[in-house]
Structures are given as C-alpha cells and as structure tokens.
Amino acid sequence: MSAPRMPDETGVPEPFQYMHPTMKENYGKWAWHDRPRPGVLHHVAQSGDEIWTVKFGTQRQMDTATITKICDIADEFADGFFRFTMRSNVEMMVADQSKVDPLIAKLGEEGFPVGGTGNSVSMISHTQGWLHCDIPGTDASGVVKAMMDLLHEDFIKEDMPNRVHITTSCCQINCGGQGDIAINIQHTKPPKINHELVANACERPTVVARCPVAAIRPAMVDGRPSLEVDEKKCICCGACFPPCPPMQINDSEHSKLAIWIGGNHSNARSKPSFQKLVAAGIPNNPPRWPEAGSIVKKILATYKEDAKGWERINDWVERIGWPRFFELTGLPFTKYHVDNWRGARHSLNSSTHIRF
Amino acid sequence: MGKEMHPTPMLDQLEDGPWPSFITGIKRLAKKNDMMVDLLGQLEHSYETRKGYWKGGTVGVIGYGGGVIPRFSEIASAFPESKEFHTIRIQPPAGMHYDSAVMRKLCDVWDEFGSGLIAFHGQSGDIMFQGITSDNVQPAFDVINEMGFDMGGAGPAVRTGMSCVGSARCEQSCCDEQEILRSLVNNFLDDMHRPALPYKMKFKVSGCPNDCMNAIERADFAVIGTWRDDIKVDQDAIKAFIADKGRDYVANNVISRCPTNAIALNEDDTVTIENRNCVRCMHCINVMTKGLSVGDDTGITILIGGKRTLKIGDLMGTVVVPFMKVDTEEGIEKVVELAEEVIDFFAENALEHERTGEMIERIGLVNFLEGVGVDVDPNMVAEPRQSSYFRGDGWDEAAKEWYANKAERAS
Numbered sequence: 001m002s003a004p005r006m007p008d009e010t011g012v013p014e015p016f017q018y019m020h021p022t023m024k025e026n027y028g029k030w031a032w033h034d035r036p037r038p039g040v041l042h043h044v045a046q047s048g049d050e051i052w053t054v055k056f057g058t059q060r061q062m063d064t065a066t067i068t069k070i071c072d073i074a075d076e077f078a079d080g081f082f083r084f085t086m087r088s089n090v091e092m093m094v095a096d097q098s099k100v101d102p103l104i105a106k107l108g109e110e111g112f113p114v115g116g117t118g119n120s121v122s123m124i125s126h127t128q129g130w131l132h133c134d135i136p137g138t139d140a141s142g143v144v145k146a147m148m149d150l151l152h153e154d155f156i157k158e159d160m161p162n163r164v165h166i167t168t169s170c171c172q173i174n175c176g177g178q179g180d181i182a183i184n185i186q187h188t189k190p191p192k193i194n195h196e197l198v199a200n201a202c203e204r205p206t207v208v209a210r211c212p213v214a215a216i217r218p219a220m221v222d223g224r225p226s227l228e229v230d231e232k233k234c235i236c237c238g239a240c241f242p243p244c245p246p247m248q249i250n251d252s253e254h255s256k257l258a259i260w261i262g263g264n265h266s267n268a269r270s271k272p273s274f275q276k277l278v279a280a281g282i283p284n285n286p287p288r289w290p291e292a293g294s295i296v297k298k299i300l301a302t303y304k305e306d307a308k309g310w311e312r313i314n315d316w317v318e319r320i321g322w323p324r325f326f327e328l329t330g331l332p333f334t335k336y337h338v339d340n341w342r343g344a345r346h347s348l349n350s351s352t353h354i355r356f
Numbered sequence: 357m358g359k360e361m362h363p364t365p366m367l368d369q370l371e372d373g374p375w376p377s378f379i380t381g382i383k384r385l386a387k388k389n390d391m392m393v394d395l396l397g398q399l400e401h402s403y404e405t406r407k408g409y410w411k412g413g414t415v416g417v418i419g420y421g422g423g424v425i426p427r428f429s430e431i432a433s434a435f436p437e438s439k440e441f442h443t444i445r446i447q448p449p450a451g452m453h454y455d456s457a458v459m460r461k462l463c464d465v466w467d468e469f470g471s472g473l474i475a476f477h478g479q480s481g482d483i484m485f486q487g488i489t490s491d492n493v494q495p496a497f498d499v500i501n502e503m504g505f506d507m508g509g510a511g512p513a514v515r516t517g518m519s520c521v522g523s524a525r526c527e528q529s530c531c532d533e534q535e536i537l538r539s540l541v542n543n544f545l546d547d548m549h550r551p552a553l554p555y556k557m558k559f560k561v562s563g564c565p566n567d568c569m570n571a572i573e574r575a576d577f578a579v580i581g582t583w584r585d586d587i588k589v590d591q592d593a594i595k596a597f598i599a600d601k602g603r604d605y606v607a608n609n610v611i612s613r614c615p616t617n618a619i620a621l622n623e624d625d626t627v628t629i630e631n632r633n634c635v636r637c638m639h640c641i642n643v644m645t646k647g648l649s650v651g652d653d654t655g656i657t658i659l660i661g662g663k664r665t666l667k668i669g670d671l672m673g674t675v676v677v678p679f680m681k682v683d684t685e686e687g688i689e690k691v692v693e694l695a696e697e698v699i700d701f702f703a704e705n706a707l708e709h710e711r712t713g714e715m716i717e718r719i720g721l722v723n724f725l726e727g728v729g730v731d732v733d734p735n736m737v738a739e740p741r742q743s744s745y746f747r748g749d750g751w752d753e754a755a756k757e758w759y760a761n762k763a764e765r766a767s
Contacts, residue, residue: 005498010506010550011542012517015449015524015534018458023524032529032593032646043525051525061486064463064472071456071463080456084448084476086518086569093525111376127479130402131395132427132443132486134410139402141378142370149373174665177480180574183438210709212667239666244413252406265573267565267683268582268639269613274571274670286403287366309609310643341669 020081022051022095038158039114040100052100053076053091056112057123057155058087061131061141061332069110077103079185087123087165089116115156121164122155124148125177129170135242137169137185137255138284144169147183150297161307162242164300167263172237178263180313181299182275183292186258190234191247200227202244210239226346257282257292261299262314268339273314279331295331302328321355359390359437362397366404387474391487392471394435401431415442415490417497420549423507424493440489441471445482445508446500447516447541450534451524453479460505465549469496479556481518482508506545512709513551514544514699515558522563528641529563530581530654531682537561539688540577540695547699554706554715557699564650565638571662571673576702577695578659578673581723583651586631587641594647598625610640655681660690660698660724661713671713674721676728678735699730731761 026045033043041053059066069091072081077099078092085091090112094100104114116122125145129131129140147166154160163324167179174184176269198204204227208216215233219226227247238249249255259282263275278299282292301312306328307316317325326333339347361383368380386392402408415426425443432439448454459692462483466472471487473678478484483505488496498757509515520526522533540559544744547553560571563581570580598606603621611621615637618630625648641648658680659673677694698712705727706715716724723733734740 005417007417007497007501007507007549009545010501010504011545012506012538013449015453015537016450017450018453018455019451019524020453028523028529028532030523030525032649034645035474043527053525058476059376059378059381061371061378061381061473061475063385064467064474065384066376067380067459067463067474067476071459074456082454082456083521084452085521086452086477088476088479100725113374113376125479127467130408132410132425132441133408134427136408139399142367142403145370145373145375145379148375152374152525172665174670177479177570178670182397186625205452206708210667212669234526237665250407255406263573265567265569265570267572267635267637268642269615269637272567272672274573274672283668284406286406287369296741307606310613310639347496 011316018081020051020079020093020095022049023093025049026051034282035158035342036100036155038120038156039104039117049095051093051095052097053093054090054100054103054107054114055089055116056107057089057116058112059141060123060146070112073103073106073110077106085116088201089123113152114154115158117161117232119156119160120155120158121151121160121166124166124168125179126168127170127175133167133170134245135238135250136343137187137238137250138170138257140168140170140176142287143183143289143292147293147296151300154300157304160300160304162310162312164303164313165263165265169284172240173239178265178275180261180263180275181296182254182260183265184258184260185255187236187238187249187251187255188281189251189254190229190231190236191238191240191249192251193227193229194246194248195221196223196224197246199224199246201246202227202243207240207244207247210243212237212239215238218311226257255284256280257289259292259299261293262317264312264314266312269310269312269315276330277337278325280336298329298331324338324355359393360766361386361393362400364396364400367396367584375458382473386726390437391441391489392438392473394437394439395441395487397469398429398431398435398438401434410441415493417494417507420507421514422549422551424434425510426490441487442487442490442493444470444493444497444500444613445478445510445516446485446505447479447508448477448481448483450519450537451521452481453524458503462500462505465496465499465503469499480508482516504580507549508550509551509556511551512549512553513557514541514553516548516554517541517559517561517575518569519561520563520568522561525564527645528566528638528650530583531561531563531579531652532658532688533561533563533581536579536656536682536688536691539692540579543692543695544699553699553703555709555711557702557712559695565636566642572659573662573670574664575662575673576660577584577627577698578662579691580657580659581654582657582679583654585651585653585680587629587651589627589629590647590649591626594627594644595625597644597647606644609642613639615639621683633725653705654683655679655687656691658694661711661716663713667709668714668717671711671717673713674716675733675736676725676730677759678733694728701727731757745767 169176260275560575
C-alpha cells in the first residue's frame with residue numbers, strides 16, 4: 001500500500017496571481033476615488049491609471065451554475081477577474097470606462113442587483129442557519145433573502161444618510177457580528193433536558209463551565225448522571241447546547257427574534273460601538289419573517305427621515321437620544337432594555353441630560 | 357440521480373422577489389444531484405418545524421486535525437441522500453481576488469465530488485464548500501490542495517484570517533494588508549491545522565481606521581493601518597469640492613463632524629488641520645476623497661482581544677501597540693514576533709474555551725502586557741483608573757521606568 005498523500009501546508013494563497021493587472025501594477029499607489037453612480041467606484045492611481053469597479057449582490061450560498069455565470073460575465077467584460085467583499089458582494093473591475101454600462105446592463109439581465117456602494121444598505125452578512133449549522137435557532141440564507149427582497153431599492157440606491165450594515169445570527173453567540181442593525185435569535189425559555197442522553201453525549205464539567213451565569217450543576221436524575229438548570233438564574237442564552245445537544249434550547253414557539261441597532265465597526269467620527277437591543281419577542285416566522293422585516297423597514301425609514309448627512313445609525317441615536325428613538329419608531333421601551341450584565345451601570349443615565 | 361423532488365411549498369416562496377435566490381440555485385443542483393433533493397426536503401422540514409437537524413462528528417483529512425465541519429443528518433431515514441453533508445473550509449487568496457480560470461476549476465471539483473453549493477465566504481473568511489459525503493472529503497481536498505489552496509481553521513485553533521482590498525485598489529491603505537495577513541497566518545499554520553489552543557485565535561487586517569474587516573470587534577489580533585505625520589491636503593481639490601457642494605455642506609458634514617475639532621474651514625475655501633490633535637478617524641478623508649488623504653509616514657496600530665458574545669459578552673480589542681512601522685521585512689517580522697508572544701501567552705494562560713479578550717479581562721491588561729513584554733502606554737486606556745482601591749507600593753520604580761523608557765525613545 002502506498003503512503004497516503006500528505007497535504008501541502010501552503011496557507012493563505014498569494015493574491016497577485018488572481019489580481020486584475022491594473023490593480024497589480026498600481027498596488028499601493030492609488031491617489032483618490034469617487035463614485036460616478038450607485039454600484040460603481042472609480043479609482044485613480046498616482047500613475048494616472050484608472051479603474052472602475054462594478055459591485056453587485058449575490059445569494060452567498062451559490063450553486064456552481066451561478067458561479068459559472070459570474071465567470072462568463074467576468075470573461076466577457078472584466079478580463080476574467082473579480083473579487084468578493086466580506087458581505088458576499090462581487091466586485092468586477094474594468095480599466096476601460098466604456099465597458100461599465102454594458103457590464104451593468106448584463107448584470108441586470110442576469111438578475112444580479114448592482115449597488116451596495118456608498119450610503120446604501122449593503123448585503124446582510126450572515127451565518128449558516130438550518131442549511132448547515134448544528135445549533136441554529138433559525139435560518140440565515142432565508143432570512144437574508146426575505147430581507148434583501150424588502151431592501152432591494154435601498155441596496156441599488158445611495159440615499160441613506162450613511163452606509164447601513166445589517167447582520168443576522170441564528171443563535172445568541174452572534175457569529176453574524178456587529179451591525180448598524182442586527183437580527184438575531186433570542187431564546188426565551190431554559191433548555192429542555194433529555195436526561196437519558198446527557199451521560200453519554202456530554203462532558204458534564206465542560207457544560208457546567210460553559211454557563212455564563214453558573215446556572216448548571218451536575219445531578220442524578222432517575223438514577224442516571226445528568227445535569228440540572230436553575231431556571232431562575234438561567235438567561236436562556238443557549239451556550240450549553242453546543243457542548244451538550246441534549247440540552248435542547250431551540251424551540252419552535254419560544255425561540256424568538258430580537259433586533260439590535262448601532263453597532264459600528266468604523267473609527268470614523270466616534271469610536272467603534274456595539275449594538276444595543278431595541279426590539280425582542282418577534283416571531284421566528286419562516287419563510288419570509290414579515291414581522292422582523294416590518295420592524296427593520298420602520299427603523300430604516302425613521303433613520304432616513306431623521307438623521308443628518310453622514311450620521312451612521314449610532315451617531316444619529318447618540319444625537320437625538322434613546323427616548324426620541326423609541327418615540328419616533330413607535331417601538332415599546334421595556335424593562336428588558338435596561339442592561340443588567342457586568343458593567344451595566346455605565347449604560348445608565350447618571351445626569352440631568354434629559355430632552356423634554 | 358433523478359430522485360423525485362420533495363414538495364417544498366415554504367422554500368418555493370423564497371424564489372420570488374428581486375434578490376438572487378439560493379433556493380433556485382439549490383433546485384438547479386437537485387436536477388443533477390440527489391443529495392440536493394434530500395437537502396431541500398430536510399430544509400423544508402426545518403422551515404415547517406422551526407428546528408435544525410444537523411449534528412457534528414469527526415471527519416477530516418490525513419495530516420490535519422481540523423478544517424472539515426462534519427454534518428450528519430438526524431433525520432436521515434426520511435432524507436437519506438443528504439445524511440452526510442460536510443463542509444470543507446478553504447482559505448481564500450488574501451483580499452479575496454479570483455480569476456475565472458481558477459474559479460471554474462473550483463466549481464468542477466465541487467460538481468465532481470460535492471453538492472455543487474459553495475458559499476463565498478463564511479464569517480471567518482473561508483470559502484465554504486458545502487455538502488460532501490465522508491468518503492469524498494479526502495479526494496476533493498487533494499485536488500483543491502494541489503491547485504494551491506489550503507485548509508482553513510476550525511475548533512480551538514488559529515482561524516482563517518481576512519484582509520481588506522487595501523493597497524490593491526484603495527488610496528486610504530496605510531500598509532500592505534495582504535503581506536501582513538499572509539505573514540501572520542502562514543507563520544501559525546501548525547496552530548491552525550492541529551487545533552491545540554485554549555480556543556479560537558483570529559487575525560484580521562484593515563488598511564485604515566475605517567476597519568472594513570471589523571477587526572477591532574471581531575479579531576483576537578487586529579492590525580489597523582494608520583499614519584503619524586500630517587493629513588495630505590490638496591487645497592485646489594478642496595476648493596473644487598466646495599464650489600460643487602457649497603460651504604454649508606462642508607461646514608455641516610466635514611468640519612462639525614470632526615471628533616476633536618481639528619479641522620477648520622477658512623474664508624478662502626481652504627482648510628487648516630491641527631494634525632497634533634487629529635485622532636485619524638478618517639471621516640473628513642472619507643467625505644473629501646480627492647482633497648484629503650492619509651499621510652506618508654504610515655504604519656499600524658495593533659489591538660488585542662476582540663470577540664463575539666460567548667462567554668462573557670462581546671469585547672472589543674484593546675490597543676497594545678499604538679504605532680509601529682511595517683514597511684520593511686524587519687517591520688513585518690516584528691509583528692509576527694509579537695503574535696508569537698501573544699499566542700504563547702494565550703496557550704499557557706487562558707482557560708479552556710476562553711478567548712484572549714476574556715483572559716485579559718480575567719487577569720488584567722497589565723499582567724498580559726508583562727507576559728508578552730510590552731510596556732504600558734497612555735494610548736492603551738480611554739482614561740486612567742477611577743477606583744482608589746489599588747496597591748501602589750511599586751510606584752517609584754514604575755515612574756522611574758517611565759522616564760527611562762521616555763529617554764530611551766528620545767535618544
């Protein structure tokens with residue numbers, strides 16, 4: 001028997017072999033850019049070379065026919081080169097301005113939305129969901145498809161006050177990350193434990209250690225080693241579920257969606273910020289999640305109407321104050337909005353700064 | 357092949373609307389691959405019952421301890437063709453550049469061995485080749501690996517990293533993002549492919565403080581390009597911008613938005629910048645893309661400890677290196693050396709399943725800094741300590757050290 005093939009441990013591939021020649025030649029030597037129209041960036045190098053980038057949205061989970069179609073379009077218009085952004089948009093670069101409009105027309109014919117630049121709502125960055133995750137409370141691709149259908153106009157235009165990044169996460173670990181708007185699963189009931197399976201499926205000390213609020217302890221149940229949850233302490237986060245699947249946290253009725261706003265990764269104007277809870281208890285309602293969609297639309301419409309130019313959602317709420325945010329959006333303010341996690345007192349108002 | 361489709365009334369509703377539909381794509385694949393017929397059936401069942409039905413397991417390739425995400429169906433009796441539906445994580449080229457030739461080859465591999473469904477890209481930055489049987493994982497990986505692509509990270513390991521488009525197309529780039537990313541990740545491939553760290557360790561590189569990679573909020577080790585000389589001003593371009601947009605627009609959208617009031621608009625439609633008080637936030641440069649640009653004395657800031665919610669809540673990275681030059685091989689080597697210190701300290705001191713940021717929260721920043729051999733700096737804090745409950749009997753030595761270090765830096 002021949003020796004098995006060992007992997008070539010080559011790491012991150014060198015990108016120049018796949019880079020558009022104009023980008024390669026002007027690497028590190030760009031001078032300025034502008035945006036001639038939504039979906040198009042125009043960069044000028046110190047050498048005077050120019051490149052136009054046409055950006056378009058995808059479904060992220062792509063079948064090979066869709067990818068091949070993108071390759072065909074790249075071969076026809078963009079010398080065969082393209083790149084992806086971290087929000088799963090494709091950027092096709094052309095060094096000849098006359099190719100921009102035909103490329104946009106072709107993308108339109110093939111059903112790819114051109115946009116996502118400047119002050120638009122870009123593609124939602126998301127997780128795996130029911131399609132592939134082992135611990136999902138909802139789907140990801142489906143939520144995103146439903147939302148992006150609603151937000152299509154906001155993607156192809158640049159008429160938001162500043163850019164809007166939306167994320168979704170199918171559990172409270174929040175792999176989708178921080179967003180101007182985040183649509184995330186929020187469990188509302190403690191895990192239901194299948195005591196017959198715990199002893200064989202779970203390393204109990206690991207599960208006890210995983211709980212953020214020390215609500216889990218080892219216990220004998222019906223003569224079997226298992227775990228029990230102090231349901232008064234439990235915050236229903238689901239952290240015990242990945243290391244111990246018999247602690248079933250996902251529930252078809254009680255796993256809800258929550259919406260958070262004001263996460264901003266950029267250092268522009270203010271320091272980076274984390275998202276804050278604005279709405280919870282929203283039904284996890286496939287296939288189109290209309291209740292979550294209407295709240296997102298309402299928040300975006302209010303932001304668009306009320307924010308000043310270049311204010312991101314966090315900048316806008318910082319200026320108008322949270323009471324006004326809840327007033328303008330009509331969302332209820334509840335006891336659940338008041339943080340009680342570690343360091344939470346810093347989020348309380350210790351001043352007389354109150355808008356009447 | 358040719359298995360009859362399951363009825364999918366809920367998923368069918370995701371084929372309408374203007375956004376590209378992943379369901380339409382999966383249906384296309386189902387015509388030639390029975391795995392995708394049953395995958396659609398299981399997904400429809402998830403939509404009906406609002407539950408997921410995948411469980412993990414152990415699947416890998418020879419020579420590596422991670423990188424394949426095993427998925428076995430819990431309802432394989434109803435959907436047998438997709439009972440094994442694993443993902444192979446593959447690291448993309450830095451900056452996620454592709455040409456059509458390599459992309460067509462990747463598609464051919466996945467049509468031959470897998471489902472034909474590929475995600476560009478996962479949240480860590482991997483190409484996610486989704487849907488393959490256990491038996492096909494090794495031959496599929498062998499072909500992908502021979503094309504020059506390597507496995508990504510999973511589990512308690514160095515993970516696949518990300519860098520922005522940066523120098524390839526962005527004038528705001530302050531460093532060679534792809535070179536830094538490749539130097540970092542490729543130095544730790546053993547820690548990526550043989551998971552033995554307390555928990556995950558992520559590198560992300562953004563070329564400027566706009567941080568398009570969300571590095572500060574998501575990476576254990578965030579590298580952000582910056583500069584320490586003056587913002588470059590093209591006063592003619594500023595005048596042209598004002599002529600186009602008007603003085604009010606500039607006053608309201610640029611001048612008054614500066615977080616440290618460091619930019620002023622002059623009578624003659626030029627601007628004056630107090631560079632000593634500029635915090636390199638990028639706002640004015642983002643708005644006036646031709647008139648203003650980053651300086652020439654570029655380098656990086658390094659922030660350590662960003663992560664998502666598990667277990668103690670979301671944490672941002674903390675400044676550990678306010679500025680360092682990286683425009684030479686030695687400069688980049690120093691970044692890699694710091695990363696080695698950080699990973700060694702993390703491996704030694706973090707608890708199981710604890711991220712770097714959580715470890716710092718538990719032991720305090722100063723213990724971490726002493727562990728990795730970095731001196732304290734006022735740029736590391738938003739403000740000094742408020743609580744008087746501290747033990748300060750080493751104060752005199754600490755102050756002496758501060759002055760000595762200051763003198764050394766000055767010389």
